[in-house]
Amino acid sequence: MVQYVVFAAFLAFRILSVFVVKTWYVPDEYWQSLEVGHKLTFGYGHMTWEWSKGIRSYIHPLSIAALYRALAWFGLDQVEYLVLAPRILQALLSAFSDYCFYRWSKNSKWSIFLILTSWFWFYTATRTLLNTVETCLTTIALSLYPRHHEPDSHKFLWIVALVCFIRPTAAILWFPLCIIHMQKSIHSVAELLIKRYLLIALIVGTIAVGLDSYAYGEFIVTPLEFFKVNVLENVGSLYGIHPWYWYFTVGLPTILGPFALPFLTAIVQTLQNRETYPDRFNLLIATLFTLVVYSALPHKEFRFILPLLPICLHITADSLKNWSRDASRITIWIVALAMLIFNAIPAVYLSWVHQRGTTDIMLPIERIAREYRDLDGNQAKFLFLMPCHSTPLYSHVHQNVSLRFLTCEPNLNSEENYTDEADQFYANPAAWLRSHVPVYPKSAMPTHTVLFDSLQPQISEFLKSYKLIETVHHSNYTDNRVGHNVLLYERVIDVPPTKPKEQPNQFNIPDNSVPIHDEF
Known part of the structure; x- marks a missing residue:
């Protein structure tokens, strides 16, 4: 009964967070998931260069497309459902992975506390990011991974095979863990490789390659294409580079937040007592190996190491469980309250306030796309003068209108x-x-233009043909391309004047009036 209550609590919390997390994080949340699913289901939308190069698997977008298809079948393919339903589906997966994390951590109360209060997991757990799916699958697989004192099991390999196919970089984390598994298994390495690893990889890979080849219309192995483009051609560097030590000094400490200090304590404790904590030591080896390999890649992002978060929280929860046995009740409450507060502050601010404008602006854009017609009866045409992929697109508009944005494809x-x-x-x-x-003519211009307020002075001449109709706050922090607010402009329409009825000119005043143009 307790297990059901715990899962219900996780599920309720994650679904609630769907309605709290309203901000923009990274473009892939929409452009590699919702937009692809929308194109597959409704036949229109935009596919980024990754899909023309074949480096992405269709497995994740197909799940969203299936959900969209179900909504359309029931007549519920309105924008609000197209946006919410995939996130609720992700909330279900995240809640189940939270429950697996709880079971993996031996039903520890600290595991519940850490997984629910982690600011970065709250911030990302219900986003439609492939990194979030990868993290959930990794957590589920780790809950099935055999421990030092448990009987050998191979169930985790099915999930590992799937996650490594849809997210090839997941193999970096699982490589040392699989080596450790083969070393401590009761079966020989040759038997494991042939009867377990290769067989499972062949079955999962055949199904995955079949789905991708069908979706792409030709035979394709997406992990291989991913390796060619992102590693051999190093295309990712176009989107920014960081020094090699970034993950150690900024990346991991940031996503851990207030848990960074107890995690460091757990590392010291584990290294000093390797025989006592063999499972924790193995997880630290996998974490270090992953960070070292990722550090060799120029392009770095916080979300890339998101799958390491549950591992670090598991180690931390186990350490806190041992610490709390000797600590006083008041000390435990003070420590827990401090961690809760310092997680809640970034979680609420970054999920509810920071970088919200580019998602909120889609509400009036969707309404305009649905209702607007110019004098000739043409639909709206939008021009997004913003850094590429700053907003969602057709998944948040669901109208086959012109949505022109600045592209940033690699060379x-x-x-x-x-x-x-x-x-x-x-x-x-x-x-x-x-x-x-x-x-010229003015009707050839976009009917609506979307931009950050920081750009407004530089294109003031162009904006003379438009009027401001919407201002949405985006961020308190700006750079040379991103401003405080998102502005939505509408083209000014010149309406031909109608000839007024003739009225008696009682005072014999000459008619020197000029045509008056109404502005809409």
């Missing part, structure tokens, strides 16, 4: 002196608009 054709479209625009916004956006 896929090896052109000399290549500059992506977004960089070209920001180098000289006014000149780019003059060469890319027609101004």
